[in-house]
Amino acid sequence: MSVMHLLFALILLPAITVGMVRILRGPTAADRMMTAQLFGTCGVAILLLLSVGMLNPVLIDIALVFALLATLATLTFTRRTWQGSDKRKNDDPLS
Numbered sequence: 001m002s003v004m005h006l007l008f009a010l011i012l013l014p015a016i017t018v019g020m021v022r023i024l025r026g027p028t029a030a031d032r033m034m035t036a037q038l039f040g041t042c043g044v045a046i047l048l049l050l051s052v053g054m055l056n057p058v059l060i061d062i063a064l065v066f067a068l069l070a071t072l073a074t075l076t077f078t079r080r081t082w083q084g085s086d087k088r089k090n091d092d093p094l095s
Contacts, residue, residue, distance in 0.1 A: 005053030009046045040070025
């Protein structure tokens with residue numbers, strides 16, 4: 001086990017805990033989505049560091065799945081947000 005990789009993984013954990021506070025206090029959906037992206041990024045980084053530190057290549061596959069899920073979540077959020085604003089503009093008779 002590489003102590004350096006495990007130490008870096010531990011350093012990333014406070015970012016996730018701070019993100020939990022932001023999810024609870026986030027005034028807008030965009031704040032919450034940015035925190036979800038933080039979780040995805042930190043989660044992938046932690047899994048990759050643990051994979052190297054613990055010599056467990058299976059964690060790389062799990063990190064790739066998390067990266068894909070984070071991308072799909074962002075695309076879904078963006079698509080729903082923009083479509084919602086387009087519908088509001090088209091339904092407004094004054095615009």
